[in-house]
Every structure is written in structure tokens, then in C-alpha cells.
Amino acid sequence: MSLTCPQKPALLIVGHGSTVNADSSTPTYQHAWTLRKKNIFSEVHECFWKEEPNFHQSLNQIEANTVYVVPNFISSGYFTEQVIPRELKLEGPITQHQNQTFYYCDPVGLHESMTEVLLHRAQEVLDSSGEKLQDPQESCLFIFGHGTNLNENSTKIIEHQVEKIRSRNIYGECQFAYMEEPPLVKDWKSLTSKKEVVAVPFFIADGLHSFIDIPVLLGLTEEGIPLQTKNPHLVEGRRLWYANAIGTEPLIADLILAQIKKFNETHRIS
Amino acid sequence: MKPTEFLNLWLHQTPPPWKIGEIKIQPGFTVLHQQDDPNQNSLRSISLENLTELVKSTPAGNFRPLRSSPDLPSGWILTPLSFEDLVLALRILYPSAISHWSAWSQQILQITPYQETAERQTGMYHCTRLLTLEQRQSLTQSVCATECMKKRLWEPADTIETKAQEIPLICAEACNYFIPKAREVVKSMIPKKNP
Numbered sequence: 001m002s003l004t005c006p007q008k009p010a011l012l013i014v015g016h017g018s019t020v021n022a023d024s025s026t027p028t029y030q031h032a033w034t035l036r037k038k039n040i041f042s043e044v045h046e047c048f049w050k051e052e053p054n055f056h057q058s059l060n061q062i063e064a065n066t067v068y069v070v071p072n073f074i075s076s077g078y079f080t081e082q083v084i085p086r087e088l089k090l091e092g093p094i095t096q097h098q099n100q101t102f103y104y105c106d107p108v109g110l111h112e113s114m115t116e117v118l119l120h121r122a123q124e125v126l127d128s129s130g131e132k133l134q135d136p137q138e139s140c141l142f143i144f145g146h147g148t149n150l151n152e153n154s155t156k157i158i159e160h161q162v163e164k165i166r167s168r169n170i171y172g173e174c175q176f177a178y179m180e181e182p183p184l185v186k187d188w189k190s191l192t193s194k195k196e197v198v199a200v201p202f203f204i205a206d207g208l209h210s211f212i213d214i215p216v217l218l219g220l221t222e223e224g225i226p227l228q229t230k231n232p233h234l235v236e237g238r239r240l241w242y243a244n245a246i247g248t249e250p251l252i253a254d255l256i257l258a259q260i261k262k263f264n265e266t267h268r269i270s
Numbered sequence: 271m272k273p274t275e276f277l278n279l280w281l282h283q284t285p286p287p288w289k290i291g292e293i294k295i296q297p298g299f300t301v302l303h304q305q306d307d308p309n310q311n312s313l314r315s316i317s318l319e320n321l322t323e324l325v326k327s328t329p330a331g332n333f334r335p336l337r338s339s340p341d342l343p344s345g346w347i348l349t350p351l352s353f354e355d356l357v358l359a360l361r362i363l364y365p366s367a368i369s370h371w372s373a374w375s376q377q378i379l380q381i382t383p384y385q386e387t388a389e390r391q392t393g394m395y396h397c398t399r400l401l402t403l404e405q406r407q408s409l410t411q412s413v414c415a416t417e418c419m420k421k422r423l424w425e426p427a428d429t430i431e432t433k434a435q436e437i438p439l440i441c442a443e444a445c446n447y448f449i450p451k452a453r454e455v456v457k458s459m460i461p462k463k464n465p
Binding site for chain 2 (some may be wrong): 017018019020021022025029033045048049050051052053054056057058060061063078082083086087
């Protein structure tokens with residue numbers, strides 16, 4: 001008896017995970033369950049760099065002949081370009097290993113539909129607060145990222161999304177800011193003059209950065225003290241709505257499917 | 271033979287109850303902690319989705335990054351499970367355990383020597399290739415032997431004692447829990463520069 005239905009491919013969602021933080025892998029598990037319930041794939045697997053099953057281990061578990069590999073990462077870079085291909089023995093977008101074919105898709109964060117996910121998350125944090133923006137044209141949407149001089153791709157993708165959101169004219173302003181490189185999150189009050197601000201952290205999980213570091217940089221709490229106030233936060237006469245990390249948004253499961261669809265179109269796979 | 275075919279055959283050929291790690295499997299299928307009695311009324315019936323969350327914490331509520339650490343919470347029951355759901359439950363409880371055991375039993379399991387795993391590391395873990403054999407032996411005692419129920423097949427290897435109704439937990443390669451510990455040991459040996 002085999003779990004593998006030859007007509008259906010398997011899905012392998014690749015996450016980072018953590019050896020110290022339980023929340024790090026939560027979104028990857030959450031999206032895997034969403035897709036498992038859709039019954040599109042014969043098998044849905046998760047694997048992690050820092051948790052079990054690791055990338056290498058996961059290969060032994062997959063029985064289907066066709067495997068879509070989708071990195072649950074917000075940008076391309078060291079992990080998607082070096083670590084994942086090395087550990088999963090991928091030789092390019094399409095890899096044949098004995099009787100299995102692996103299709104290596106782009107990371108979820110690179111899909112064009114991420115714009116809709118960001119806008120949805122911004123609207124959701126407003127809706128769940130029970131308060132409305134007085135005038136969206138007099139407000140600012142911030143997208144916050146980590147920023148690092150080790151990988152410029154992560155900032156490029158945020159700036160690309162900010163450009164797209166600006167062109168929609170939904171908010172009077174759309175800005176980006178980073179934790180570790182200018183424009184800095186801690187300078188948010190000087191980066192916009194708008195009195196109402198919605199901020200979405202462009203992170204895959206609600207970890208230390210989005211839960212603790214950024215609220216401190218925003219002046220919503222102090223080092224070592226969990227965020228106590230609710231949205232909208234009142235800061236020096238401004239109202240600030242701070243959302244959960246974009247990677248926890250349930251719509252990311254749709255982006256995983258969208259990346260597979262895009263891969264099939266690009267490589268003419270029916 | 272594929273891992274699930276191998277498991278199915280073994281379940282048909284082996285009298286219950288079946289054991290793996292800290293859990294037992296009963297016909298039907300029912301999965302629960304070996305400490306628990308299926309007739310206990312106090313057992314919490316959980317779903318496979320709940321199980322994904324349950325395995326991430328110790329009984330004290332601390333994060334449990336190693337699924338094969340000997341501190342799986344008890345007091346829950348999964349029942350009744352189809353064979354497909356049993357496979358999924360085992361994948362959540364002990365990732366890769368069935369595929370490793372199946373491959374090992376069929377003598378096709380690839381064992382990765384520590385040095386090969388270390389040579390693959392880049393960035394901050396590049397230094398783990400400098401871990402000496404003596405340091406590795408000491409680390410496998412302090413980390414693997416105390417924090418993990420798997421039997422190691424990379425050097426220094428353990429002996430796997432097979433039991434009739436039990437699926438062994440097998441370690442074929444140094445994991446990403448071990449590698450950061452190896453880095454700590456190597457880093458501790460490098461003299462700090464004077465300011």
C-alpha cells in the first residue's frame with residue numbers, strides 16, 4: 001500500500017525554523033495544513049534548516065514521482081540560492097533524481113500577488129481594531145524589513161512592493177524602513193508627516209524581530225517589556241496600527257500555489 | 271520497497287502493540303504515549319493538526335526543537351486513524367523515522383559521515399569542519415546521548431538493538447541541532463584577540 005497517487009505531485013514547503021523559538025516554524029506548518037486539506041497533492045511535507053525534519057531528511061520521506069519545492073522565504077538570497085539547492089541536491093529549476101522529478105519554484109515573497117497580501121494584511125489590522133482611518137489619503141502605509149548589507153535582494157523586494165502599492169493610490173503615502181540600514185524603522189516619525197500610520201512587518205514569522213525589536217524601535221514598548229497596548233497605538237499625537245508578520249497571513253498558502261502555477265507556465269509543464 | 275509499503279507490511283506481520291520512540295500504536299489505529307492507558311478517561315482526544323503543535327513543547331511548556339528528545343508530553347490520544355493518517359502522525363511525531371528505518375532494514379540507508387556534513391556547511395558554520403574526533407566523541411555523549419533517543423550510525427556510531435515490536439529511531443547524519451553545538455566547541459578553542 002502506498003500513499004503516492006501517481007497522478008498527484010507532492011509538495012515540499014521549505015522553511016527556516018529555529019532551535020530556540022517555537023513561533024518561527026508556525027506559519028510553514030499553518031500553510032502546509034491549509035494545502036493538505038485542499039487535497040491537491042498526494043503528500044504535503046514541511047522541512048526546516050533549523051528544525052526537524054531537516055532539508056536532507058525530508059527527501060527520504062517523499063514517495064511521489066513529482067515534487068514541487070517551494071521556499072517559504074520572503075526573498076531570494078543565501079538560503080534559496082545556495083543552501084536549499086545544496087541540501088536538496090537540486091541542479092536547477094528542474095532536477096531528476098532516479099525516478100523523481102523536483103521542480104524548484106521561486107520563494108513565496110517574490111510572487112507579484114504579494115502586493116494583494118500586504119494590502120489585505122493592512123486592511124485586516126484596521127478592521128480588527130474596530131477603528132477606521134479618518135482619511136486614507138492622509139495616512140501612510142509602512143512596510144518594515146530587516147535590511148542587511150549581506151543580501152540586497154530582501155530590500156529590493158520590499159522597495160518593489162512599495163512602488164506597486166504607491167501606484168494604487170490607496171494610501172496617501174507608502175514608505176519602507178529597515179531595522180539595520182537606512183531608512184531606519186526607529187526614524188519612522190520623521191519619514192512621514194501623516195498622522196495615521198499602518199505598518200506591516202515583511203517577515204516570514206512573528207519572531208523576535210516583529211514581536212519585540214520593531215515595537216521597541218517604534219517606541220511602542222521598552223526593551224524586555226512585551227507590547228501591552230492595542231491597535232491603534234497612540235504615539236505623540238499619531239495613531240499607529242502595527243500588524244502581525246506578513247508570513248502569518250493565511251493568504252500565503254495561495255501564494256505557494258501561485259508560485260507552482262507560475263513555475264508550470266514558465267517551464268510549460270501541464 | 272517504499273517506506274509506507276514497508277511499514278504496512280511490518281504492521282501485518284508483527285503482533286501489536288507497536289512502539290516507536292515514546293509512543294505506542296494499537297490496532298485501529300490508535301496512537302498514544304507509552305505512559306498512557308487507552309482506557310483512561312482523562313486522555314485528551316486530539317487531531318493531527320493539534321499534534322503538530324503538541325510535539326513542539328515539552329510537558330513544562332518549553333520549546334522542543336528535537337522531535338526525538340525524550341520529553342514528549344503525555345495525556346493525549348489519536349484515534350481512529352486510517353493507515354494514511356497513521357503515516358502522517360508518525361511523520362509529525364518522528365520526522366523521517368519510518369523512511370530511515372525502512373531504508374536501514376533494506377540495507378539501502380545512506381549514512382553521511384560527520385566530516386561530509388561539516389564540509390557542506392557554509393557561513394558561520396564553516397568552522398564546524400575543525401571539530402576533532404575527540405571533541406566529536408565528547409559532544410555526542412553530552413548532546414546526542416542525553417538529549418536524543420535516536421541511535422547514531424555516523425561515527426562514533428551506536429549499536430542498534432532491534433526489538434520485535436519496536437521501530438528504532440535512527441540517526442544517519444549529524445543534525446542541525448548538533449552542528450551549532452559543534453560550532454560552539456570549535457569557537458571556544460579559538461583564542462580571543464586582545465583589544
